[in-house]
Amino acid sequence: MLPPPGTPGTDLPVRSALPALADALSARGSAVLVAPPGTGKTTLVPLALAGALAGRIVVAEPRRVAARAAARRMASLLGEAVGGRVGYSVRGDSRRSAATRIEVVTTGLLVRRLQADPELSGVDAVVLDECHERHLDTDLALAFCLDVRAALRPDLQLLAMSATAQAQQLATLLGGDGDAAPVVEATGALHDVDVVWAPPSSPVDPPHGIRVDPRLLDHVAATVRRALGEQTGDVLVFLPGAGEIGTVAGRLSGVDADVLPLHGRLPAGAQDAALQAGLRRRVVLSTALAESSLTVPGVRVAVDAGLSRVPRADLSRGLGSLVTVRASRAAVTQRAGRAGREGPGAVYRCWTAAEHDRLPTHDEPEVATADLTAFALELACWGAPGGRGLALLDPPPAAAMTVAEQTLRSLGAVDDEGRVTARGRALTAVGVHPRLARALLDGAPLVGRRRAAEVVALLSGDTSFRSDDLGAVWRSLREGADRGATARWREEVARLVRAAADAPPPRLPDDTAAGLVVGLAHPERLARRRPGTTGTYLMAAGTGAELSPGTALAGAPWLAIAVADRSPGRRDARVRSAVAIDEATALEAGAALHVERDEVAWRNGDVAGARVERLGAIVLAERPLRDPDPAEVAGAVAEGLRLEGLGLLHWTPAARQLRARLAAAHAGLGDPWPAVDDDVLLAAIDVSGARSRADLTRLDVVAALRALVPWQVAGELDDVVPERVEVPTGSRIRVDYSDPDVPTLSVRVQEVFGWAQAPLIAGRPLRLQLLSPAQRVVATTADLSGFWATGYPAVRSELRGRYPRHPWPEDPAVASATKRARPRP
Secondary structure, rough: OOOOOOOOOOOOOOHHHHHHHHHHHHHEEEEEEOOOOOOHHHHHHHHHHHHHHHOOEEEEEHHHHHHHHHHHHHHHHHHOOOOOEEEEEEEEEEOOOOOEEEEEEEHHEEEEEEHHHOOOOOEEEEEOOHHHHHHHHHHHHHHHHHHHHHHHHOOOOEEEEEEEOHHHHHHHHHHHHOOOEEEEEOOOOOOOOEEEEOOOOOOOOOOOEEEHHHHHHHHHHHHHHHHHOOOOOOOEOOOOOOOHHHHHHHHOOOOOOOOEEOOOOHHHHHHHHHOOOOOOOEEEOOOOOHHOOOOOOOOEEEEOOOEEEEEEEEEOOOEEEEEEEEOOOOHHHHHHHHHOOOOOOOEEEEOOOHHHHHHOOOOHHHHOOOOOOOHHHHHHHHHHHOOOOOOOOOOOOOOHHHHHHHHHHHOOEEEOOEEEEEOHHHHEEEEEHHHHHHHHHHHHHHHHHHHHHHHHHHHHHOOOOOOOOOHHHHHHHHHOOOHHHHHHHHHHHHHHHHOOOOOOOOOOOOOHHHHHHHHHHHHHHHEEEEOOOOOOOEEOOOOOEOOOOOOOOOOOOOOEEEEEEOOOOOOOEEEEEEEEEEEHHHHHHHHHHEEEEEEEEEEOOOOEEEEEEEOOEEEEEEEEEEOHHHHHHHHHHHHHHHOOHHHHHHOOOHHHHHHHHHHHHHHOOOOOOOOOOHHHHHHOOOOOOOOHHHHHHOOOHHHHHHOOHHHHHHHHHHHHHEEEOOOOOOOOOEEEEOOOOOOOOEEEEHHHHHOOOOOEOOOOOOEEEOOOOOEEEEEEOOOHHHHHHHHHHHHHHHHHHHHOOOOOOOOOOOOOOOOOOOOOO
16 A cells, blocks of 8 residues: 655655565564654554555554544545545544555554454554553553464564664563564654754743743743744644643734644644644644654744643542653654754754753653553453553552552442452443543433533543633533633533433532532542631542632532642642532532441540541541440550650659660560560550550559560579679669660779679670769770770879879779778878
8 A cells, every 4th residue: 555656755764664674574473663753654654564464454643633643644645535545533533434444543442442352353453653652551552462462363463663762672572472573673864953952041940730830931932932033934832731832822922923732632623723734834832742643744943841741640649630740851852853854943942951961861651650540440351450461561550550449449340359340341431531430420310411421521631621610611611612622522522421321410500410420530539628718628538628819619618629739748739620519419429438437546645436427538527435445445545655656654764774774685685685666665565454645654664564575584684684783892883775785884993993894784795984083984995804905004194193092003904993082191
């Protein structure tokens, strides 16, 4: 099917690599193609494969707009309309026919096809494009295809294409048998792209959460105006998200060019319009979707804000959102290449060369940072819970998978062994996140199929929220206030309506209906206003949440929160989208979290027992318990001791001294002498008879410490770590055990005359802090014989002059110890 050389648009650098690629696939059945942007891999390689193979070729792209654009380009090279020999299928849109030989799909749709028909009947080859982007669906599609080749279809050819040179990991995975798959590289002449460093003239704040400093967006708009004046051709501008695109578009009002947005939330027609050459000069404002497989015709200039928006999961708080980060060097290199596809170009980078050197080398794979609930459900549907037995590029993080599997069990999607249930397959078939699928399927009977679909379409990420009041956004879309957003939303609503069971629409207010659907999706984000405030809330998950100043939601007693994120260093999450509800709606949506039980816990420094009604962490009502369970009381006391520490006990001087002595014995001799650190004591102290803080002060700490000492050595305690040591004068001096590693005796130097060596304490020589007659330290030593030989002469010389009535023998090791000075004459 590949047009002959010389056909316009086909003499691209990848063409020279096609023979080697054909040989590699024929010999091994799998290969990796590395080709930089603009070399023609997305369009020419599938055409060449279709000419060599009898069956269909499926090409998987990570984004819908890229899939449609690739299909249109290949069809145009054949002189045909899309839907003939080249077609595409994306969520909610398909153009293919019985004649289609090459079908371009999204990686998500390929995963769905594999789940439905693992053998991929009629397909001879699968091409996974842009594998370097490492989206979750791409990782899944690759793992599933490798499993199919190994178990069902060894004849299925598999080609992974990447725009970066990070190909060895892919090749090793595709090889499968320890022998890496062949790597074919296509090099070739992208046109030169000049780099213009264009940092802001004054400092701007780094990205924080999803926030981008407005001063940076002002600077990006100014840089676009500068580029329009200095360069020729269309300008492609890279921004992190739809919100920033809208802001910069507003700041470019009046420029002599058509300003066009390009992002995933636009309807298909608006996306396609940005990919077609116009009669006037154009400025295309795009998210990262224009980094690689898309060709935006006419572009000779790129302006890069240097930011990316990526998913992040806050596992401990049950929050997940997109955050803005600095783009990697690999990503900004891809972006610069957009300006050199059709001729020499220029890229304006809104940062310094020094900052460029500090950028991360590559983007993190989504599997390392994102919510893995949908990923885990796909693995379960494939029959590989947790990914067991699959060749994944990177193993999913254990903590994230644990949280994902817990969520799936709570939805009834998997059983206790992680195997998918019929409910799980039904949720997967909806084609949205499992939480949203649950909200659609369970919400339709409660609010009506149409309204459930409309709210889920709002939550599915295809609509930009311009207000934190989800109800207001819903009404705005219904009224068609934003034509582009409304068109895309209606497309998704129509698809979701078909996925839900029909139900008579109950007569509920819109906000109540929206709250039910949001609460079904995220019951842990149902939130009640904190007393005495108008804008701070406690979510059922236990995390605080706060509204933005000036919001119409302020003062609502309850919220169903759709989107919230927590910036680093902040205690509470910021509410990005929510709907005001009442308590009855919260209890209906969060029925699984609604419990009433007896609770005995350590609160405010003491044990408290109550009959508590809760919605998750939110206490709805409580009544004091008269006779709490003694075992629960003991557990609460133990928890209080753990939380507040051993200071709750009554530490007598004898207890402190015994603990110090035992610590020294353990430090010096080890087992069987017990450790007496906080963790050991917390586990050892019996609080079963304690019912309050006051009871803890009556516990016998000395007895608890002695109980730790094995009976075999208990009788040796006073010999191994004596409280006091008798020195040659007969004085019994207390040993200082404050440092268990070096027990110390403070003694006047004349009282240890006659000692050749200090005695052993816990197997080590006792450290002596030697004092002058005036009780001042003159030397510290654990080697007394060495001190007598080398240190004492200097001390003797000094002290003889200062204390002439005291004896200072030349050989103190054999002299008589004394506490007294000679009488005055």
